[in-house]
Amino acid sequence: MRLGLLTACLPGESLDDIAGWASGHGYDALEVAAWPDRPGRDWEASHLDVEHFDHAEAARVRALFDGLGLGLSAIAYYENNLHQDPAVREATHDHLRRCIDAAALLGVGLVGTFVGRDVSLTVAENMRLAEKVLPPLVSYAAERGVRLVIENCPMEGWHPDGYPANLAYSPELWGWLADLGLWLNYDPSHLVWQGIDPVAALDDHVDRVLHVQAKDVELDPWARNRYGVFGRVIDKQEWVSGWWRYRIPGLGEVDWRRVVDTLHQAGYDGVVSVEHEDPVWSGSLERVQQGLTIAQRTLSPYVQI
Template identity: 30%
Template sequence: MKIGFYTSTFNDRPLEEVVDFAASAGFDAIEIDVGGHIKTPDKVRSAVALARERGLFVSSITYFGNQLDADNAKRKDLRSRTSEFAQAIGEAGVPILVIFPGRNDEGSDEANYDDFAAYTNGLIAETATSGLIFAIENWPGPKDNFVGTTPKGYEELFKRIPDRRFGLEFDPSHFLRIGVDPYQALEDVKDRIAILHAKDTAIDPAVQQAVGYHGKGWWQYKLPGLGLLDWTKFLRQAVSYGFDGTISIEHEDAAYGWPGKDLEARKEGERVGLSYLRNTLNKL
């Protein structure tokens, strides 16, 4: 199993500097953020080459955006650009493109699921030659209402997108804060996991009691091992299902310089996450 990190934590730094750090710190892999480090489809090949020159496996490339945007022009533009990126990423030999389903607030749940499924099935057909895998992360979005980001949502999407080239970037931290058991959720989708995000969540019961679920400040994203998740249990569970892919740290821990604050603190956070995950894997 490879350990990498998602480059969005360093979107203020050039990719060359980021991959140099990843290699020197002992990471095996890198997950590259389009918005911060690639920008346009024609830059995919050079970005991937930069990482590979440092001996890093490019586990995935992640393209942020609401693929169901209610604004027709924005949706068409994002989807067109996603197709261009998919072609370039497949040609570069990167195995996974991570996207976000989003939601059209003007449509029903069923319409949203039907639309995203039809679109994704089209992407899968377009990239048959490269065999690119499309994965969605279970981030529920800024309004906590993105489709396909809960166990029920997975069920709705998988019955509409049966191809195994559609899967998940499974992030347990989001489930911890929305009240879903991450271990059961992993069990339910064990044959559709493309990549794991290593991020944890801490919850302050006193603040939660004071402000409730819709209040602020009662939960925080943390580096793996600094929140509520039992990582030994979680990773042992993933291994038992045959998962042997990449664990990608998504560093959003405010105690280690996120977002965009002290650079050395952010780097130290990545090192802390790497050390913890290495030690955990060694005990499995």
């Protein structure tokens, strides 16, 4: 098992600089963000230009990682593959295919994404939609030696009322994902605030886990008693529930000793990739890097053994 980080927390830094820092600060691998480079969306990291990726750039990236002793665990493009606008949905699928192509050139077997949701439809209707539009993407990946791993984030901010907008939020749906040929990028933080034991959920589905994201979550039970599990309604802020927030591993509720031990017992030998979304350790390059250092110190005794 190796410890990695998702590069999305450093959208303003180059892949070369991130790789150099990670290698010097106890990390073994990178999960590389590859969102499109779009004006006005500076928070989206584009550390691989997959739209123009070719053999020469693949060779350069491989040489960079090999020279630093780093692995490349996955290419990351977490977007709504069931978006209600057909044009947006198709553009998302097209970029996902470019991510798959880049992964194939790099010899990386995994691309991370979301199922998503058409928020104008019910969950049942979305499942039928997914059964039509996702299998061709799974096949496209398989033909190139790549598998799609789905993060179990609810993406409640995509829904106008804060309800789950990514059909992987519940372990009830993970068998359905398997039937579609999709795999899990397991993140325990999303389960905790839903009231789900992340260790029990992992134990039941660990055979479908090909990648792991390490993020923690801090709960405020008093605020939950006021707002309920779906969060604040009056004076609601986008992506802010009012009673929980994501934290760096070790600063929240997740029992990382038990999570990683469950992975070890199941024979998992992939990457545990830190996903830094902690508002406390954000705001500058130095604070983000300090947060990543805290995560490395927390997880390395369990992962890097």
